[in-house]
Amino acid sequence: MLPLVTATRYVTPLREGGSLPGIVEADDLGTYVMKFHGAGQGRKSLIAEVIAGELARELGLRVPEQVIIDLDPVIGRHEPDTDVQDLLKASTGWNLGVDFLPGSLGFDPLGWTPDATFASRVLWFDAFIGNVDRSWRNPNMLVWHGDVWLIDHGASLIFHHAWANAARLFSGPYDVxxxxxxxxxxxxxxxxxxxxxxxxxGLLRDLTAxxxxxxxxxxPGFDGPDAVRDAYIDILTRRAADPRAWLPDLDVSRRKPDTASRRGEKRPGWLGGPA
Incomplete structure (x- = not known):
């Protein structure tokens, strides 16, 4: 399991995401962006964050450190927003913490040109996990100390929202x-x-653990946590065995960003920098 820490102070909510994550301090002296199991996406979003985020790390991509945060909602008793209070109360217990990167800025596709190796590795990884949330509208990447870090993988592994149709939900080519x-x-x-x-x-077994x-x-439909882990391993192992089923054309023509039509659009989300 990921390291377990205890939240000691609720600092502030982050209002750019629909799940309303919050910045907290913990007893290991770390500061984290906490993602709540009581949010609308529920625990499956946190599961996807752990499996996909740690897979990215194993593949050599930069991902902020992740921990499990034990939450007592009393730490947010002075938060005036009733929606935040309700979220804290609904998320008592274990939530996901992502290392806070102070001063980081959201990756701007109009202001930074990535090299081909980095771009190709990230695109391949996102195609493998079925990540639908790395668009130019919301890149879910942070620039911190000159490096690019990947964040927010809760929208990947969508098959686990309907296990009975998992094979169908995770089939077909990835939309690049x-x-x-x-x-x-x-x-x-x-x-x-x-x-x-x-x-x-073996790696997938380590990640699901x-x-x-x-x-x-x-x-529903599983005889305990280990059976669910086995289902993740099975789906992802089969996906790795047939890469042409989900990324069939490795020489697909690349269209350049339409910068003119994107001027004035909302800047991508971030953690730690100004909006």
């Missing part, structure tokens, strides 16, 4: 057209040759 890095991902074949061999059943039992308990 809306991905923020598609224009620069010109080395997908190289990225696949580097990353695919690392996605083994990081998810707390309590987030997996009570899943």
């Amino acid at each position: 057209d809306d991905h923020v890095l598609t224009p620069h991902a010109t080395e997908l074949s190289k990225a696949e040759a580097e990353l695919l061999p690392k996605v083994t059943e 990081l998810v707390p039992d309590r987030w997996l308990e009570g899943e």
Whole structure:
């Protein structure tokens, strides 16, 4: 399991995301962005964050450290927003903490040109996990100390929202057209040759072991948390075995960002920097 810490102070909500995460301090002296199991996306969003985020780390991509945060909602008793109070009360117990990157800025596709190796690796990774939330409208990447960090993977692994139809939900080609890095991902074949061999059943077993039992308990149709873990491993192992089913054309024509039509759009979300 991920390291377990206890929240000691609720600092402030982050209002850019629909799930209303909050900044908290913990007893390990760390500061984290806490994502709540009581939010609308529920515990499955946190499961996706853990599995996908730690997979990205194992593939050599930068992801902020993740921990499990034990929450007593009393720490937010002085928060005046009733919606936040309700969320805290609904999220008593274990939530996900993502290391807060102070001073980080949201990646701006109009202001920074990624190199082909980085872009290709990120696009391949997102295609593998089925991440639909890395568009130019919301890149979910932070620039911190000159490096780019990947965040917010709760919208990946969508098959776990309907296990009975998991195979269908996780089949078919990944839509690269809306991905923020598609224009620069010109080395997908190289990225696949580097990353695919690392996605083994053993690695997936290690990653699913990081998810707390309590987030997996009570899943309809499964006989306990380990059975749910086995289902994740099975789906992802089969996906790794047939990459042409979800990223069939590694030489797809890349369209350049339409910068003229994007001027004036809302800037992407961030953690730690100004809006």
